[in-house]
Amino acid sequence: MKVVIIGASYAGVAAALEVRKRYEDAEIILLEKQATLGYIPNGLHLYWENSIVDLDAAYFITKEQLERQNIQCFLEASVEKMNTVNKTITYLYHGRELRLTYDKMIIATGSSQLSQKISGSDGESILKYKRYPEAVAALAKMETSQSITIIGAGPVGVEAAYLLSKQHKKVTLIESMDYILFKYFDKEMILPVQERMIEMGTDLRLNQTVSAIESEGEQAVTVRFGNKSVTSDAAILGVNVRPNLSYLDEHIQLHLDQTIAVDCYMRTSVEDVFAVGDCIQLSYGDGDKTEYIPLVNNAVRTGIVAAANLIQPETAFKGSLQTIGTFLFGYYVASTGMTEAESVFSGQTVKAYCQKVSLTSLPDADTVTIKWIYDAASHVLLGAQLISTSNILEKINTLALVIQTKQTLEDLQQKEYFFHPSFSQMISATNFVSWLEVRDDGNEN
Numbered sequence: 029m030k031v032v033i034i035g036a037s038y039a040g041v042a043a044a045l046e047v048r049k050r051y052e053d054a055e056i057i058l059l060e061k062q063a064t065l066g067y068i069p070n071g072l073h074l075y076w077e078n079s080i081v082d083l084d085a086a087y088f089i090t091k092e093q094l095e096r097q098n099i100q101c102f103l104e105a106s107v108e109k110m111n112t113v114n115k116t117i118t119y120l121y122h123g124r125e126l127r128l129t130y131d132k133m134i135i136a137t138g139s140s141q142l143s144q145k146i147s148g149s150d151g152e153s154i155l156k157y158k159r160y161p162e163a164v165a166a167l168a169k170m171e172t173s174q175s176i177t178i179i180g181a182g183p184v185g186v187e188a189a190y191l192l193s194k195q196h197k198k199v200t201l202i203e204s205m206d207y208i209l210f211k212y213f214d215k216e217m218i219l220p221v222q223e224r225m226i227e228m229g230t231d232l233r234l235n236q237t238v239s240a241i242e243s244e245g246e247q248a249v250t251v252r253f254g255n256k257s258v259t260s261d262a263a264i265l266g267v268n269v270r271p272n273l274s275y276l277d278e279h280i281q282l283h284l285d286q287t288i289a290v291d292c293y294m295r296t297s298v299e300d301v302f303a304v305g306d307c308i309q310l311s312y313g314d315g316d317k318t319e320y321i322p323l324v325n326n327a328v329r330t331g332i333v334a335a336a337n338l339i340q341p342e343t344a345f346k347g348s349l350q351t352i353g354t355f356l357f358g359y360y361v362a363s364t365g366m367t368e369a370e371s372v373f374s375g376q377t378v379k380a381y382c383q384k385v386s387l388t389s390l391p392d393a394d395t396v397t398i399k400w401i402y403d404a405a406s407h408v409l410l411g412a413q414l415i416s417t418s419n420i421l422e423k424i425n426t427l428a429l430v431i432q433t434k435q436t437l438e439d440l441q442q443k444e445y446f447f448h449p450s451f452s453q454m455i456s457a458t459n460f461v462s463w464l465e466v467r468d469d470g471n472e473n
């Protein structure tokens with residue numbers, strides 16, 4: 029069996045490794061248009077936060093490691109066309125046009141930071157840094173820039189605002205919603221981060237939709253929103269990404285947002301063609317609802333699922349909860365599943381409850397504020413948000429599992445946990461607490 033995978037980042041690499049694990053004799057070919065593979069999209073932020081000393085360290089896997097698994101990697105191989113009737117793929121390899129046949133194809137070409145609504149956003153002076161060469165260029169530009177405008181207060185934009193303001197840059201952050209990180213948090217939960225951001229000097233412009241970006245040579249960038257504008261040394265596009273699918277065959281069905289339509293086995297509308305990662309929409313929550321949720325964990329899991337279903341449908345994708353965790357302006361914040369704000373679109377009667385819990389039994393213990401979002405009738409947990417000045421990020425994974433396995437608040441009260449006074453409380457932070465003594469009723473809404 030000849031398996032051709034297009035795109036060698038998280039989704040493509042995960043698929044390749046899983047295909048190798050399952051099919052010892054398969055011929056596996058990875059086509060990647062860049063000169064390197066395995067770059068971590070957050071590499072620049074890792075560098076700014078001093079987690080790595082060089083952008084060259086921001087790789088999660090190498091070509092050699094894949095080749096040791098007998099996975100053939102063609103770098104600087106850009107797929108230009110495909111013909112799913114003849115089962116051929118046409119790609120440019122070091123400038124030469126070549127063709128390849130396949131038995132099974134996995135599309136994993138991911139996404140790029142683009143905006144169709146903001147004119148000028150594709151200009152070279154607008155920094156994006158998902159890819160290694162972009163990150164190198166952005167780093168050089170940032171080092172000589174004192175003022176930076178960031179468009180979009182999602183995780184990328186807010187992390188950039190934090191890391192740049194720590195470097196004493198003058199940061200302006202523009203967001204069309206009325207608070208930051210709205211996809212993941214309810215307003216009151218994320219407000220402490222927003223307040224600290226403003227205290228640290230970020231010029232936060234909420235409820236503002238950017239319409240155009242104009243660059244004046246190498247020197248300055250003007251970002252226009254409403255009848256206002258901000259001119260700075262550099263601008264970062266931190267808006268949602270869009271899939272890279274210009275080479276697609278017309279037989280592969282798309283959603284209205286131009287992502288590839290797949291079933292729960294990652295099969296496209298064409299036999300023997302699968303699509304994974306940032307190219308597709310995913311099932312989100314209960315029912316048939318699908319959404320575009322471009323995150324690494326979804327890319328990896330869908331890659332593994334596609335590989336499992338190459339011959340016949342065996343393993344269904346269990347859905348995404350849009351789980352995230354990060355550190356911003358002095359706070360560890362994490363979220364999984366439904367927010368209270370989005371519950372109005374769910375057709376469910378949903379309740380929310382906030383509690384503040386000490387993290388250990390020690391007298392100076394830090395606390396974590398947890399927001400639980402649950403079905404009013406069944407008490408099944410639907411979403412959770414955490415904020416603390418201590419590192420509570422791993423706890424969100426427990427709560428994601430609770431939601432995935434459809435457990436109730438009552439189940440959560442019974443969740444088993446270890447106790448040690450230095451590391452935990454009498455009640456674990458991820459156990460729903462209903463006692464007045466340990467909960468903060470003031471936050472209930």
Ligand SMILES: Cc1cc2nc3c(=O)[nH]c(=O)nc-3n(C[C@H](O)[C@H](O)[C@H](O)COP(=O)(O)OP(=O)(O)OC[C@H]3O[C@@H](n4cnc5c(N)ncnc54)[C@H](O)[C@@H]3O)c2cc1C
Pocket residue numbers: 034035036037038039040059060061062069070105106107108136137138139140141157158184269272275304305306307322323324325327
């Ligand atoms: C700045 C930034 C930071 C991020 N940080 C995080 C984070 O901390 N956590 C998280 O969960 N998510 C993060 N994300 C999202 C995350 O990067 C994506 O969800 C993830 O990379 C998707 O993996 P993928 O393999 O589907 O696609 P991609 O990572 O987009 O990779 C697709 C690959 O396909 C290649 N390719 C594209 N077109 C072709 C072609 N025609 N021929 C051959 N090859 C092609 C590309 O060169 C690329 O290597 C971040 C995104 C950005 C923009």
